[in-house]
Every structure is written in C-alpha cells, then in structure tokens.
Amino acid sequence: MSEFSRGCISFVRGGRYPHCHSVIIDDSVRAIIDAASDRERLLAFGRDRAVDVIVTSHAHEDHFMYNSLFPASRLWVHEADAPAFASLQYFIDLFQPDEEEIELWKEYLTREANYVPREVDRMLHDDDRLDFGRTVGRVIHTPGHTPGHCSFYFPGEGVLYLADWDLVEAGPYYGDPNSDLDQTITSLERLMEIRADVYLTAHGKGIFEADPRIIEKYLGTIFLREERLLDLLSRGPKTLDEITDQGIIYGGAKSIGAWNLAVSERNMMHKHLQKLMRQGLVCRENDKYHANSSGLSSCTSG
Ligand SMILES: [Zn+2]
Numbered sequence: 020m021s022e023f024s025r026g027c028i029s030f031v032r033g034g035r036y037p038h039c040h041s042v043i044i045d046d047s048v049r050a051i052i053d054a055a056s057d058r059e060r061l062l063a064f065g066r067d068r069a070v071d072v073i074v075t076s077h078a079h080e081d082h083f084m085y086n087s088l089f090p091a092s093r094l095w096v097h098e099a100d101a102p103a104f105a106s107l108q109y110f111i112d113l114f115q116p117d118e119e120e121i122e123l124w125k126e127y128l129t130r131e132a133n134y135v136p137r138e139v140d141r142m143l144h145d146d147d148r149l150d151f152g153r154t155v156g157r158v159i160h161t162p163g164h165t166p167g168h169c170s171f172y173f174p175g176e177g178v179l180y181l182a183d184w185d186l187v188e189a190g191p192y193y194g195d196p197n198s199d200l201d202q203t204i205t206s207l208e209r210l211m212e213i214r215a216d217v218y219l220t221a222h223g224k225g226i227f228e229a230d231p232r233i234i235e236k237y238l239g240t241i242f243l244r245e246e247r248l249l250d251l252l253s254r255g256p257k258t259l260d261e262i263t264d265q266g267i268i269y270g271g272a273k274s275i276g277a278w279n280l281a282v283s284e285r286n287m288m289h290k291h292l293q294k295l296m297r298q299g300l301v302c303r304e305n306d307k308y309h310a311n312s313s314g315l316s317s318c319t320s321g
C-alpha cells in the first residue's frame with residue numbers, strides 16, 4: 020500500500036541522499052518518475068509488468084540511482100540535462116572538481132549511485148504532454164536547481180510533483196556551478212500559479228495538501244539568506260571565503276558522501292553576491308565584498 024495514491028499515480032517514499040521519493044504511474048504506459056527511492060518496491064513494481072518509461076526530473080545522482088535496474092525502459096529527461104546521462108565525464112565536469120575530487124566522484128557515482136551511461140530516448144521540453152493512458156501529465160520546466168530540472172503536473176488528478184523544489188525547511192538548493200538563482204525564483208513563482216490539490220516532492224515530507232503559500236514561504240528563504248548576507252556585509256567587507264565560513268545556509272562545514280556542503284554554500288553565496296552586485300547593493304573591491312551604502316545605483320569603485 021502506498022501512503023498516497025490518486026488515479027494511477029502513487030508515491031514511493033525513499034530515504035535520505037542519495038535517495039529521493041519516487042512517483043509511479045501504473046497505467047497502460049507504466050512509468051517511474053525519479054527511480055531512486057525504495058529499491059525493493061521499485062523492483063516489485065517492475066515484476067508485476069514491465070516498466071515502459073523512466074522519467075528523471077533532472078541530472079542528479081539522488082534521482083537516477085536505480086535507473087540502471089530498468090535497462091529496457093525508455094528514458095525521458097529534459098534536453099538541457101540529457102548529456103549528463105550519456106557521459107560520466109560530462110556529468111562530473113558540471114561540478115568543476117579538482118583532480119582529486121574527480122577520482123572521488125567517479126568512484127562514488129559508479130559504485131554508490133550506480134551510474135551507467137545511457138542515451139535519453141525522449142527529450143522533454145516545457146509544456147510537453149506526457150500520455151500514460153488515462154493519466155496525462157504536463158512537463159513544467161522549472162530550471163535553477165539544474166538547467167533541465169522539471170516538475171510534472173497531472174491536472175486530472177490534481178497532483179503537482181515538484182521534484183527538488185522540495186519545500187524543505189532549509190530552503191531551495193542552487194549550489195551547483197550550473198544552478199541559477201534568478202531562474203530558481205522564476206520557477207518557484209511559476210509553480211505557485213499552478214492549481215493542484217496535492218504537492219509531491221522528492222525529499223523531506225514528500226506529500227502536502229497543495230497551498231501556494233507553502234511555496235511562497237520556501238521561496239522566502241532565498242530572501243532571508245540575502246538579508247543575512249547583507250547584514251553581514253554591513254558590518255564590514257568580507258571575502259567569499261569569510262562569507263562561506265559564516266554558514267548562512269548550512270551552518271558549519273558538512274559533507275554527505277562525496278558532496279562537500281561548504282562548496283555548495285560558497286557557490287550559493289557567490290550567486291547571491293552576483294545578484295546583489297547587479298542590483299547595485301553590493302560592491303566588490305579586490306577580493307572583498309562590501310555593502311554599497313553610497314546610495315548610488317552602482318558602485319563608485321571596484
Ligand atoms: Zn537535485
């Protein structure tokens with residue numbers, strides 16, 4: 020029994036990273052969205068009848084880690100993230116690792132996250148119709164977390180799967196080199212406009228009675244981070260390393276598997292600084308960032 024099902028759609032809970040929750044669709048076209056939850060339950064779904072399609076919301080290991088259990092299924096992924104599925108080197112290069120990290124990632128992704136290179140059978144695009152039989156979904160391209168991140172909307176069932184816009188307390192993640200802060204904001208604003216009964220997410224609580232205010236609060240953590248950063252800079256200029264050490268987002272240094280959260284913290288703070296510089300609220304002089312208190316729309320120096 021699934022703790023959530025509606026029509027042919029049900030929810031399979033997964034554990035923490037490198038796992039996520041999955042959405043399964045038991046219709047004439049049988050599908051798993053984000054096959055990285057409970058290995059045994061996904062395999063059992065495949066034993067009942069073949070799984071026709073694996074949909075992966077974006078190119079992150081905690082969403083594709085059981086794709087390799089379904090080699091005969093077709094793989095559907097947004098075109099912007101598709102190359103990362105076909106080449107391990109391409110995928111790793113996205114994270115701009117140093118020599119030592121490259122080996123660590125290769126080992127981790129192959130052994131722990133079951134990375135097997137695979138061509139994408141169908142490239143997804145925004146507003147594509149996904150026909151599973153009685154169940155019809157829409158691709159909602161919601162980039163920012165990754166360039167090809169997608170959410171999936173099932174209007175007939177009133178279900179909106181937000182994937183990694185996961186509504187967790189900590190707030191959204193845009194800490195990869197190819198993540199984008201402005202796109203994150205735009206994507207969350209767009210998701211707020213969609214009328215659904217239920218939100219499903221890939222992490223955390225997983226099942227929510229739909230309410231745009233929940234997404235609004237989640238979006239709001241971005242502005243809280245920004246406020247804390249501006250507050251820090253108002254107390255004196257800081258380098259990016261000094262800002263990272265403050266742990267505005269994740270607290271102290273942490274790592275999960277091969278993933279170093281200090282790197283994510285640094286990337287996210289850097290994206291905030293770039294945004295604030297574009298807005299004329301922060302200036303950079305040499306390697307230090309400072310709050311622009313001159314009242315001018317742009318910095319007078321640096
Ligand atoms: Zn992700």
Ligand SMILES: [Zn+2]
Pocket residue numbers: 039079081082183221222
């Ligand atoms: Zn994830």
